[in-house]
Amino acid sequence: MLIALAAELRDRLTLAQSARPTAVFLLAGPEIAHEKDAIAHALADVLGYDWDLYNLGDPDLTAARLFRSGPSGPLPGSLQHQLMRAPHSVIVLDRIEQAEPKVIERLVACWCSGVIVDSARIRIPTKGAIFLLTTAVAQDRLGQIGRDDLSADQRHLACLKIMSDEGIPAHLLRRVDAAFCLEGMSMHDLARACRHRLEQQVAAHGLILAGDGLAPEVLTCAMTSALGVSALAFKHRRVALDRRLVQCRKTGVTHVRLVMDDDEIGVEPIETVIAAGIHKPA
Structure with missing residues (x-):
């Protein structure tokens, strides 16, 4: 899985892209010892990027809080503040399946446009960021996909199909550049x-x-x-x-x-x- 992720990221870093984020990846499947967090940390370390994690399963992390801003611009702890401070960041969006609809709408909008428009009308680019979405749904089925002998495209489509069946909004899944499944351990x-x-x-x-x-x-x-x-x-x-x-x-x-x-x-x-x-x- 790590080799596949590295190959996909290499391709995206070397391609001439629009203003969209460098990548929007989905990490799914069974997890041992916080592997998904460890992958994000290792990725940021190798690239020399900063990184931050947002637990979307936290009921207090509403869209207003994730994108909070004051009269002079983004407030510390917000997504746009992180990207203003470190445009090249690995952004971990944990428990994406639990995100409230308004959070998903704002995320999809900033991925499509390539910018977060702050309430103070400041435009913060997302082009240099890598977004890692993590999920805890359907771990057994997704782990089996990771173990099956599938091509990268087949694995991506199979993963997204399961995520859709679990109720993840289609307009979010369409913005995922590549999906990766942890295999799990006996x-x-x-x-x-x-x-x-x-x-x-x-x-x-x-x-x-x-x-x-x-x-x-x-x-x-x-x-x-x-x-x-x-x-x-x-x-x-x-x-x-x-x-x-x-x-x-x-x-x-x-x-x-x-x-x-x-x-x-x-x-x-x-x-x-x-x-x-x-x-x-x-």
């Missing part, structure tokens, strides 16, 4: 990905996570965090783990095991082979 894939992340964290400190060096309780904690349960608590545990790994490395340890130590992730040194058949505590 629990086996998720476990493997979580172990890999912890291995990378350990390796960053010059240490090696032994083959049997991950306690089941630690892996379970990592997996539930990836699924959105106690994610913040696990993030704090990983920060504390970094401190423990630093201290462990200072002792000359090379191989470690990660275990649960009360509510934290503990680090245990394990034996390593230093000569033929001779073991020494690390």
Whole structure:
């Protein structure tokens, strides 16, 4: 999916376009560990763009608030203020399926015209922006599309068909340049990905996570965090783990095991082979 997104974006950046936004992309399908947000952040980082996220599922984020303005122009936090401050921005519009009709009308209008006309009559171009729409609808069906052997055009049309069936307005879907579906993960894939992340964290400190060096309780904690349960608590545990790994490395340890130590992730040194058949505590 990332390769397809990169290819589509490359084509759009190299084409001579009108005043429309650089791209309006749709990211759909099952999500693990906020992948859609991570994709947006990585995209902005690679391009050197700024980025901002608007949660359209927030009932307080009305059209008046998203496009709010004062007598002298756009107010901080508004979409047009972001684009005035950083014309080259990745704009994430999260939960597009929950946006109120007036929000969708204003978005479609600014994509069609290439400008947001502020209430102070200031015209803010959208040409340099990339809009990423995200959705949580029909995750299983959209995930299957991501796994099917389809061409980019077939996947785009199949995705938009499902979105239309879910009630997403047709005039918004017509403005989507390309739709991309996350494939989702099996629990086996998720476990493997979580172990890999912890291995990378350990390796960053010059240490090696032994083959049997991950306690089941630690892996379970990592997996539930990836699924959105106690994610913040696990993030704090990983920060504390970094401190423990630093201290462990200072002792000359090379191989470690990660275990649960009360509510934290503990680090245990394990034996390593230093000569033929001779073991020494690390």
